[in-house]
Amino acid sequence: METLQRLTRRQLEALRIVAAKDVGGRGVALKAIAASLRVRPPSALARLGPLEELGLIARHRGKSRATPRGLACLAEYVRHHRVAESIFARAGLSVEATHEAALEVDLALSHRTVDEICEAEGHPTVCPHGDPIAPCSTARGGAR
Numbered sequence: 001m002e003t004l005q006r007l008t009r010r011q012l013e014a015l016r017i018v019a020a021k022d023v024g025g026r027g028v029a030l031k032a033i034a035a036s037l038r039v040r041p042p043s044a045l046a047r048l049g050p051l052e053e054l055g056l057i058a059r060h061r062g063k064s065r066a067t068p069r070g071l072a073c074l075a076e077y078v079r080h081h082r083v084a085e086s087i088f089a090r091a092g093l094s095v096e097a098t099h100e101a102a103l104e105v106d107l108a109l110s111h112r113t114v115d116e117i118c119e120a121e122g123h124p125t126v127c128p129h130g131d132p133i134a135p136c137s138t139a140r141g142g143a144r
């Protein structure tokens, strides 16, 4: 199973917050993570444990940082989400509906499936909301 497929939505949310709040690379305190997640610190900590085990965050003196692997995982997640939005848009869903629909599948899809969908869709460069979609490995290989 790929890393993204092993994450719960709540763990992903915690990873996003750690990455977003870690300005300057000093790490984010548990209290700040808990406040952003709107949960109590023990609940926040329960989400950070699995992220640390997967090597997506590193914790030092009570502060959490996203690792390069964690950042790569987030970038991959965004790609999964936006490619999924693109297929739902093509299937006829409204732009607003594509976001919710993509949330139902974006963590479950494998990178390979996402790349295959991306290729079948002609490598869309933006999602239905106009946000950029990072090139897939198929596009990167084909660009040479």
Ligand SMILES: [Zn+2]
Pocket: 115, 118, 119, 122, 123, 124, 135, 136, 137, 138, 139
């Ligand atoms: Zn592509």
Ligand SMILES: [Zn+2]
Pocket: 082, 085, 099, 127, 128, 129, 130, 131
């Ligand atoms: Zn979008």
